[in-house]
Amino acid sequence: MTGALVAWFEENQRDLPWRRTYDPYHVWISEVMLQQTQVETVLPYYARFLKEFPTLEALAIADEPKVLGLWAGLGYYSRARNLMAAAREIAARHGGRVPSDYDALIALPGVGRYMAGAILSIAFNKPYPIVDGNVRRVLSRIFGWTDENPKALWEAATRLAQSAEPRLVNQALMELGATVCSFKSPRCMVCPLQGECVAFKTGMQDRIPPAKKRPAAVHVRLCAIVQGTNGRYLMKCADGLWEFPMFAELPAGAFNEVGSCRHTITHHRISVTVYAGSLAQQNGYAWKEFENVPVSSLTRKIRGQASP
Numbered sequence: 058m059t060g061a062l063v064a065w066f067e068e069n070q071r072d073l074p075w076r077r078t079y080d081p082y083h084v085w086i087s088e089v090m091l092q093q094t095q096v097e098t099v100l101p102y103y104a105r106f107l108k109e110f111p112t113l114e115a116l117a118i119a120d121e122p123k124v125l126g127l128w129a130g131l132g133y134y135s136r137a138r139n140l141m142a143a144a145r146e147i148a149a150r151h152g153g154r155v156p157s158d159y160d161a162l163i164a165l166p167g168v169g170r171y172m173a174g175a176i177l178s179i180a181f182n183k184p185y186p187i188v189d190g191n192v193r194r195v196l197s198r199i200f201g202w203t204d205e206n207p208k209a210l211w212e213a214a215t216r217l218a219q220s221a222e223p224r225l226v227n228q229a230l231m232e233l234g235a236t237v238c239s240f241k242s243p244r245c246m247v248c249p250l251q252g253e254c255v256a257f258k259t260g261m262q263d264r265i266p267p268a269k270k271r272p273a274a275v276h277v278r279l280c281a282i283v284q285g286t287n288g289r290y291l292m293k294c295a296d297g298l299w300e301f302p303m304f305a306e307l308p309a310g311a312f313n314e315v316g317s318c319r320h321t322i323t324h325h326r327i328s329v330t331v332y333a334g335s336l337a338q339q340n341g342y343a344w345k346e347f348e349n350v351p352v353s354s355l356t357r358k359i360r361g362q363a364s365p
């Protein structure tokens with residue numbers, strides 16, 4: 058099975074910048090960015106990030122606002138904070154080299170079983186498994202698992218990674234899931250694993266893997282106050298990112314409603330009514346040049362409503 062899979066991968070893989078090197082630092086950055094984020098979204102961020110921080114040493118001494126600024130728009134900012142913390146730890150404890158040892162990797166901030174497996178297999182070609190959403194879908198269909206079975210999934214991925222080229226097998230599984238064995242319309246007729254796929258043979262692709270139960274959407278309504286001119290605004294820093302004053306209820310002050318926007322973070326659906334005006338109580342806020350501080354996509358959307 059791995060032979061056909063790897064042959065298919067070598068012929069059909071997308072040309073992605075992080076596939077042009079096995080440098081552990083580059084592999085690590087790409088894998089962190091690709092968590093919860095589409096490839097097309099990651100491409101420009103990956104290029105900008107590595108241009109600014111071409112080495113782990115450069116990231117280890119970076120200022121947090123600069124790193125968060127380069128991350129702005131990618132979301133899940135804890136990923137960037139963990140990257141910085143891990144880079145500092147690697148610089149301090151591992152001589153600036155990404156560890157090639159599972160126990161050392163898993164001890165780093167933000168590195169879990171998936172990330173350790175991705176770094177060890179892709180960068181170091183070591184036989185460690187990885188299971189992401191794509192791998193879960195491909196393996197569940199091949200083995201015909203109609204029930205959720207994480208243990209069997211990791212065991213199967215572990216067996217497959219025991220090949221001569223774990224880096225190719227693991228990347229091939231992910232690539233197959235991303236480009237052929239898609240959730241809604243798998244292209245079984247061009248799949249290299251068609252001959253051994255239980256879901257294909259039984260026509261159960263639409264029932265495998267079982268749908269994951271998503272948490273119910275939580276709706277949040279907020280008011281944002283945009284106060285400022287000429288690019289400078291009253292803002293406050295929350296977890297390294299600067300944001301406009303945000304409230305559940307309109308606070309004291311003189312405001313005009315200027316627009317509204319929506320934003321989704323995981324299962325939170327956020328509706329923001331945007332006001333321009335002057336906040337009566339300004340303690341805890343500072344005047345900031347909007348373009349010179351790291352902000353989230355939501356904050357950028359809010360400013361777009363106040364000054365389109």
Ligand code: SF4
Pocket residue numbers: 195198199237238239243244245246248249250251252254255256257262
């Ligand atoms: S044959 Fe179809 S369902 Fe099976 S792994 Fe290939 S694309 Fe997925």
